[in-house]
Amino acid sequence: SQKIEQNSEALNIQEGKTATLTCNYTNYSPAYLQWYRQDPGRGPVFLLLIRENEKEKRKERLKVTFDTTLKQSLFHITASQPADSATYLCALDGDYKLSFGAGTTVTVRA
Amino acid sequence: DADVTQTPRNRITKTGKRIMLECSQTKGHDRMYWYRQDPGLGLRLIYYSFDVKDINKGEISDGYSVSRQAQAKFSLSLESAIPNQTALYFCATSDSGTVGPVGYQPQHFGDGTRLSIL
Numbered sequence: 001s002q003k004i005e006q007n008s009e010a011l012n013i014q015e016g017k018t019a020t021l022t023c024n025y026t027n028y029s030p031a032y033l034q035w036y037r038q039d040p041g042r043g044p045v046f047l048l049l050i051r052e053n054e055k056e057k058r059k060e061r062l063k064v065t066f067d068t069t070l071k072q073s074l075f076h077i078t079a080s081q082p083a084d085s086a087t088y089l090c091a092l093d094g095d096y097k098l099s100f101g102a103g104t105t106v107t108v109r110a
Numbered sequence: 111d112a113d114v115t116q117t118p119r120n121r122i123t124k125t126g127k128r129i130m131l132e133c134s135q136t137k138g139h140d141r142m143y144w145y146r147q148d149p150g151l152g153l154r155l156i157y158y159s160f161d162v163k164d165i166n167k168g169e170i171s172d173g174y175s176v177s178r179q180a181q182a183k184f185s186l187s188l189e190s191a192i193p194n195q196t197a198l199y200f201c202a203t204s205d206s207g208t209v210g211p212v213g214y215q216p217q218h219f220g221d222g223t224r225l226s227i228l
Contacts, residue, residue, distance in 0.1 A: 004152070031214075034216065034217075041221070042222075043114070043200050043219030043220050043221050043222055044153070044219050045219070046216035046217065046218070049216065089152070089153070091217075093214070096158070096166065097143075097155050097158065097168065097169075098155075098217065100145075100152040100153040100154075101152050102151060102152040
């Protein structure tokens with residue numbers, strides 16, 4: 001069966017450190033992978049998209065990698081700040097829809 | 111003003127009632143989606159519509175129906191609500207763009223409706 005797994009545990013890190021989140025998938029062959037941020041009481045907000053033929057994508061302090069052999073994406077937040085505290089969702093494309101992981105909650109301590 | 115607006119934001123109702131959740135958008139996007147979010151399960155697609163005359167079932171459509179009244183409006187109905195439909199419901203839109211695949215276009219979400227069915 002198809003499965004998308006993100007870090008099962010919440011991530012607590014110190015301000016200034018790098019947060020690394022994982023997104024592993026099974027029985028998908030995505031051409032694109034997206035990352036979203038969701039704050040409590042709000043809808044998800046799109047952050048980054050990476051294509052299957054791209055190994056790495058950067059946007060400001062965010063970096064995403066996509067390894068289709070390992071069936072894994074890594075999402076890095078460098079020089080983390082308390083304002084980065086949120087839940088981060090990965091999403092894979094498949095036919096007509098995006099399929100979302102359950103998300104990883106990140107808390108950045110000042 | 112929000113680009114994707116959902117009403118109501120919160121709703122508490124009783125088993126067996128008919129409920130309608132509404133979504134309107136000002137982004138001019140063709141594609142609209144309804145998801146539900148449950149703790150630990152992620153977002154699951156209920157229905158989607160690629161234009162006004164197009165309605166498609168998602169992975170969990172049983173117990174739900176939708177109506178695409180205009181390009182900007184997409185409503186979700188629960189004909190006879192049951193407690194396991196208690197969840198957060200999100201509407202989203204995306205542009206069809208020059209590339210067809212859904213995965214290429216970001217989705218833009220409303221802030222959700224928190225629905226509780228007693």
